[in-house]
Amino acid sequence: MTIDVPIIEQLPELSNHDHGGCIAKAIRTAEQLCIDRGARLTPIRRKVLELLWESHRAVKAYDLLDRIKPLETSAKPATVYRALDFLIEQGLIHRVESLNAFIGCNCSDHQHELLLLICNRCQEVEERPALEVMEAVAKEIEQAGFHVHRKAIEIHGLCAQCAQLSTTGLSSQSDLI
Amino acid sequence: MTIDVPIIEQLPELSNHDHGGCIAKAIRTAEQLCIDRGARLTPIRRKVLELLWESHRAVKAYDLLDRIKPLETSAKPATVYRALDFLIEQGLIHRVESLNAFIGCNCSDHQHELLLLICNRCQEVEERPALEVMEAVAKEIEQAGFHVHRKAIEIHGLCAQCAQLSTTGLSSQSDLI
């Protein structure tokens, strides 16, 4: 028995912050990082990154494709997946394993140790360094004699805001601003 | 840049333990649990569970399908996915999100709090309660005001045995026993 939450048709942008700033910062950081590394942030790769940053939600590859097609008429699945591969390699985005989706990396230094809090209601994903969790994981792994390549720590549930709305019984779209 | 390990054609059963015991115990436990709950462990569901327990590796849905077809000639994707849904609901198996695959649940009480250590070389998956990790996650989540439904904590890398083989430079199949 899983807890299911009604699907919201048109997802509102819950976090009331200067999201334009988020986007601008993400792109600026990516550009600098690619220059430093001699990696090429081509128009397609840049566009995919921008699309991923349109919200703090994970986005599916084929949704990206649909949104790129009007701009890059020759775009195909491979176009998108290649751009995603590049961005993941550079640590600029993350794959959300439990959603088969992708999200812009929000950690300043693009380190890969992180925990994702995924809201099942508003779909927002919060990326947290969660250092104590990482330490506990490191200990557990050491005990097991395991050698880590990659960690995927993904928590599904309700974000603070959505949990609040659930308990107060609000549900209409206008309540979500 | 990811660390890649040569693919082994025929995967050996690395863990030298009485695996027949694992299977028997898993099936026995499942039977009792279903009786207690009034859930029906039908032949198909039971077969899927048995197949998942043939190894300590995660198995893909379509691999299960291929292996069931000779026995249940009418088996189709839906057949397998329904059985998997049932087994997951009962807590008898887990979905490994980062592999799109499934594995028998090895925790005695079929609790859902666990960490998976996934070996990229031998493909074995170790399930660990990792209580300290769970506590750290709980704290982190509380700080964020998040309300958990489900956790997926999946660590990829090399198990102790495979890490050992990598450092000693062994690679041939016969070395893996």
Add this chain to the structure above:
DNA sequence: AACATTATGTTATATTGTAACATTTATAAC
């Protein structure tokens, strides 16, 4: 300019997962 490398275009296909409705099988009520 010639060459090598990297990125993209293009076609086709593989893999993973669901929806919808019909049929069968098991359980419950009478």
Add this chain to the structure above:
DNA sequence: GTTATAAATGTTACAATATAACATAATGTT
């Protein structure tokens, strides 16, 4: 036992996610 109900399975069709393979174009290097 027969009938009503619910649960499980059969069946067809398709949706969604992802990759392989090879051709072409753009970029970087000598």
